[in-house]
Amino acid sequence: MKNRNLKLQIILLLVIAILSGCFSRPEEKIHKKLEEVVKLEEDFKNEQKPLIKLEEKEKKLYEQIIELGYKEHDKLIALADEAIEVSNQRQEHLNEERKSIVTASEKFESVKKQIDKLESSQLKKDGQELYAIMEKRYKVYHQLYAEYSKAIKKDKKLYEAFKDKNMTLEKLQEKIDEINQAYEQVYLLNDQFNELTKKYNKKKLAFYRKAGLIKK
Numbered sequence: 001m002k003n004r005n006l007k008l009q010i011i012l013l014l015v016i017a018i019l020s021g022c023f024s025r026p027e028e029k030i031h032k033k034l035e036e037v038v039k040l041e042e043d044f045k046n047e048q049k050p051l052i053k054l055e056e057k058e059k060k061l062y063e064q065i066i067e068l069g070y071k072e073h074d075k076l077i078a079l080a081d082e083a084i085e086v087s088n089q090r091q092e093h094l095n096e097e098r099k100s101i102v103t104a105s106e107k108f109e110s111v112k113k114q115i116d117k118l119e120s121s122q123l124k125k126d127g128q129e130l131y132a133i134m135e136k137r138y139k140v141y142h143q144l145y146a147e148y149s150k151a152i153k154k155d156k157k158l159y160e161a162f163k164d165k166n167m168t169l170e171k172l173q174e175k176i177d178e179i180n181q182a183y184e185q186v187y188l189l190n191d192q193f194n195e196l197t198k199k200y201n202k203k204k205l206a207f208y209r210k211a212g213l214i215k216k
Contacts, residue, residue, distance in 0.1 A: 026117040027211040030127065033111050034204060040107055043100035047093045054093065058086045058155070065162055073165065080159040087156050091149065098145050105138045123210055130203045137196035144189040151182035 061083040068076050115127035158175045161167045208214045 026114045026119075027123070027213060029114045030111055031208065031211070031213045033107065033114065037104050037108050037111075040104035041100055044097050044104070047097040047100070051090060051093050051097070054086055054090045058083055058090070061086065065159075070165060077163050080162045083159045084156050087152050087159070091152050094145065094148060094152070098141075101138065101141050101145075108134055108138075123207070126203070126207050126210060130200065130207050133196060133200045133203055137193060137200055140189055140193045140196060144186065144193055147182065147185050147189055151179065151186055154179045154182055 061079055065076060065079050065083070068079065070076065111127075112131055115124060115131060118124040118127055154175070158172070158179060161172055161175055205214070
């Protein structure tokens, strides 16, 4: 008899848990999903420091290569090979960063259904604007990833060119100019991404306040 009562209590608790989920307001479901997105983007944030360190390391190697010139070719080859390895590591971290963004963006897409269920027309409008900002942010990130990956490839080609004794200064300069142009685009997209991140976070907090999810 005791076992039977225990089973009934467990079933009752499960039913209550399911029903409480079903009767949650769309605002609460949106809040939960958006905070899950934040957690999923933590890996993206964690890749920032290693990337910056590798960029600094590669910059020092590049400066050493330029300073050395073709005086000691064996040493130059060693430095160029090390720089190529650092470039490969940057790409690896960039790929991990992208995985985090892709996973987070897939979770974020599920928010749209809940926004459409909002009863308040003003809150729905705010939710749609919030969604549009984040969509644009993810779009800019994918452009940034593509351009950064292209720039890394150009870096590696330059290091390979440095190892070639027959490479002319004119051709090397052409490659350096191409790289500078590539990174100008990377910096531009990075600035856009950061601005959209700030805009999204500000809009999200405003949405939470209007929805009564946090204190004003």
